[in-house]
Amino acid sequence: MKRHRAIILTWLVGLFPALAAVIAVPWDQVAGVPAALNFLGRLTGIGGLGLMLAAAALSCRVPGFDKPFGGLTKLWQLHHWLGAAAFFLLLAHPLLLSLGNAHLSLDAAVATLLPPLASGAVWLGWLALLLTMGFMASSFSFFGKPRYQRWKWLHRSSGLAIMLALAHTFYLGRTIAAPWSTLIWYALAGLAVASLGYRFAFSRFWGRRRYRVQAIMEPATDAVELALKPLDRPLHYSPGQFVYLTPLDRALAAGYGEEHPYTLSSAPEEPVLRIAVKSLGDASRALQHIAVGSQVSVEGPYGNFFPETEEAGTTELWIAGGIGITPFLGRLRHLSNRDEPVNIHLVYCVQDRSRALFIEELEELAQNIRGFKLSMHYFYREGPLTGDFLRQCCPDLAERQAYICGPIPLLALARRDLLAAGLPGHAITTEEFELP
Numbered sequence: 001m002k003r004h005r006a007i008i009l010t011w012l013v014g015l016f017p018a019l020a021a022v023i024a025v026p027w028d029q030v031a032g033v034p035a036a037l038n039f040l041g042r043l044t045g046i047g048g049l050g051l052m053l054a055a056a057a058l059s060c061r062v063p064g065f066d067k068p069f070g071g072l073t074k075l076w077q078l079h080h081w082l083g084a085a086a087f088f089l090l091l092a093h094p095l096l097l098s099l100g101n102a103h104l105s106l107d108a109a110v111a112t113l114l115p116p117l118a119s120g121a122v123w124l125g126w127l128a129l130l131l132t133m134g135f136m137a138s139s140f141s142f143f144g145k146p147r148y149q150r151w152k153w154l155h156r157s158s159g160l161a162i163m164l165a166l167a168h169t170f171y172l173g174r175t176i177a178a179p180w181s182t183l184i185w186y187a188l189a190g191l192a193v194a195s196l197g198y199r200f201a202f203s204r205f206w207g208r209r210r211y212r213v214q215a216i217m218e219p220a221t222d223a224v225e226l227a228l229k230p231l232d233r234p235l236h237y238s239p240g241q242f243v244y245l246t247p248l249d250r251a252l253a254a255g256y257g258e259e260h261p262y263t264l265s266s267a268p269e270e271p272v273l274r275i276a277v278k279s280l281g282d283a284s285r286a287l288q289h290i291a292v293g294s295q296v297s298v299e300g301p302y303g304n305f306f307p308e309t310e311e312a313g314t315t316e317l318w319i320a321g322g323i324g325i326t327p328f329l330g331r332l333r334h335l336s337n338r339d340e341p342v343n344i345h346l347v348y349c350v351q352d353r354s355r356a357l358f359i360e361e362l363e364e365l366a367q368n369i370r371g372f373k374l375s376m377h378y379f380y381r382e383g384p385l386t387g388d389f390l391r392q393c394c395p396d397l398a399e400r401q402a403y404i405c406g407p408i409p410l411l412a413l414a415r416r417d418l419l420a421a422g423l424p425g426h427a428i429t430t431e432e433f434e435l436p
């Protein structure tokens, strides 16, 4: 419920200028098709800019801010949908305004779209829209999926697009009367600026903590677990949360100074942070060879995978795929230190035993933690995960809270199987290892 409230509130904040415009407009002035089209044109522009500012305000990455939204990955999903809705409204904005003048003449309709160059404010709007098209094309993979770092660079042009769109609105916006229009746009723009200011200035200099790579373990082929010792204030976090890790080892073949999200596989009470990294691309492959003694910076913690209530007595089903074991491992290490009985069943899906990360430690934890049961699902032996397999190893699954973490196809499959087995949607929590 908390999550739904946070989502609804964000949409309301983004749509507030449009709602104010609907309230402010004298209805006799929008009677008739041309006037109605003109008003819709203005409304879509106002709505689009409001939603864009709300999306920008969500990108602050203040640790803890993501919790009411269900974690940072869910917050990014909301940011993505706000941006998409803003984009489609902004596309409709010039078209509707032009259609609103089409009853005068075709020339008048075209001149609304493409006025003389002297009408600078209109061209500011076009520039904002063209920039928005540029970064949205990469977000929606219109021309194939761009490299993550390239996408990130393109996405930064959204800041300029927002500034141009604001200037366009300040010059031309007459729908909401002053001083309300100024107040509303200043308030929303202030939120967006504060958010981006935190993200790109404050957090960069004060929000990151320095750690030193103390040891490197190899829990399976193509994966390492780094033990990180704090060099200043240690991070406080809950099991299953994640951080942005920036390696500062200049000898790395790739990814020097680049931040990537990684889940903490350590228990919060340990003196070191542990991060398990699977080699999945350039930067994570290079991290397999990071030097012991080199420094990294860590920002976070983020995520809200497990509830914050005490573990004793909870009845849970965990489904992990491959490297998606990390949040569960962090929680198991924590439970093992607490030595309290639990009722947890973990189904760990991997291709075969040789691909299972931390398999010996997991088997040991299954011996030591009272009420914790481990079932392995080997793809090469069993094929894709099925509802029957889940029911066989965990007959009372419909009465459990389910947590799933792993590759997106596994999340979708497991979720479908659990729903089919009678588990309600609200009892299923997922953690994606991919940002939208």
Ligand SMILES: Cc1cc2nc3c(=O)[nH]c(=O)nc-3n(C[C@H](O)[C@H](O)[C@H](O)COP(=O)(O)OP(=O)(O)OC[C@H]3O[C@@H](n4cnc5c(N)ncnc54)[C@H](O)[C@@H]3O)c2cc1C
Pocket: 073, 148, 149, 242, 258, 259, 260, 261, 262, 263, 264, 276, 277, 278, 279, 280, 281, 282, 283, 284, 285, 323, 326, 432, 433, 434, 435
């Ligand atoms: C919440 C979360 C928790 C994660 N936890 C772990 C973990 O515990 N262990 C682990 O091995 N992996 C984890 N990952 C995945 C890890 O972040 C990616 O494997 C890594 O960033 C890939 O970078 P690359 O350059 O090696 O690969 P690339 O080939 O560049 O990227 C592969 C994919 O990873 C994603 N990605 C790449 N760079 C970034 C970035 N800077 N920020 C966000 N996503 C990016 C993109 O979706 C991309 O398509 C997690 C991801 C998320 C979102």
